[in-house]
Amino acid sequence: MALVPPSERLEATFLTSAPDLRRCPAITGPEIAFAGRSNAGKSSVLNRITGNKRMAKVSKTPGRTQMLNFFDLRSFNAARLVDLPGYGYAKAGKQAQAAWQQSVNEYLSFRDSLVGLVLVMDIRHPNQSYDQELLNWSHESGLPVCGLLNKADKLGYSAQKKALRAFEQTYGEHNLLQSQCFSALKGTGVTELIAILGEWFTQANLKSA
Numbered sequence: 354m355a356l357v358p359p360s361e362r363l364e365a366t367f368l369t370s371a372p373d374l375r376r377c378p379a380i381t382g383p384e385i386a387f388a389g390r391s392n393a394g395k396s397s398v399l400n401r402i403t404g405n406k407r408m409a410k411v412s413k414t415p416g417r418t419q420m421l422n423f424f425d426l427r428s429f430n431a432a433r434l435v436d437l438p439g440y441g442y443a444k445a446g447k448q449a450q451a452a453w454q455q456s457v458n459e460y461l462s463f464r465d466s467l468v469g470l471v472l473v474m475d476i477r478h479p480n481q482s483y484d485q486e487l488l489n490w491s492h493e494s495g496l497p498v499c500g501l502l503n504k505a506d507k508l509g510y511s512a513q514k515k516a517l518r519a520f521e522q523t524y525g526e527h528n529l530l531q532s533q534c535f536s537a538l539k540g541t542g543v544t545e546l547i548a549i550l551g552e553w554f555t556q557a558n559l560k561s562a
């Protein structure tokens with residue numbers, strides 16, 4: 354994968370992993386969380402926007418994939434990206450999945466620093482059941498969310514637009530939802546996603562000032 358130009362990435366360094374909300378690091382600033390089904394390409398998206406291979410490595414390290422992983426952002430003062438454990442991993446037992454759900458739900462419900470959620474989906478089959486739950490929940494709780502239709506390179510241009518429109522129509526009422534086609538492989542949508550994250554961080558800083 355080619356490196357993206359500096360203006361098209363967010364410099365980030367791994368801070369720590371936490372198994373649950375109680376063991377998350379002390380809050381220093383706004384956080385944006387990344388969620389998605391296992392294999393939707395969450396690690397690849399994070400790697401692409403940070404241009405940092407080590408980041409994706411952390412996101413893929415066995416053990417850490419079931420943790421909440423925190424990354425400090427250089428570009429925004431005291432801001433962080435949080436990689437949530439991927440859901441629907443078939444090989445994880447029922448007990449592991451339940452523990453996952455609990456830690457993610459607690460983080461999303463009670464982490465005061467959370468200012469936005471990026472939901473990574475495969476553009477060929479977006480809006481699966483837990484995606485729907487997260488999207489409905491973010492609507493009800495007033496949390497800005499970006500529905501990222503990843504692996505756009507797997508479809509032709511018009512099929513991408515069609516998938517995007519269908520997804521947007523499903524959530525027409527959700528006024529805090531932005532949708533974006535993305536390709537971690539090709540870099541499609543990187544500038545747009547970084548702009549959305551920047552907007553959320555800026556709004557958070559204005560509120561806290």
Ligand SMILES: Nc1nc2c(ncn2[C@@H]2O[C@H](COP(=O)(O)OP(=O)(O)O)[C@@H](O)[C@H]2O)c(=O)[nH]1
Nearest residue numbers: 390391392393394395396397503504536537538
């Ligand atoms: N064609 C294509 N493949 C992708 C893209 N993003 C991720 N993948 C592939 O999808 C698989 C899962 O990616 P990964 O980032 O590990 O997914 P995660 O489980 O959600 O973290 C890997 O084989 C990636 O190479 C993309 O934008 N386009």
Ligand SMILES: [Mg+2]
Nearest residue numbers: 395396412413
């Ligand atoms: Mg991953």
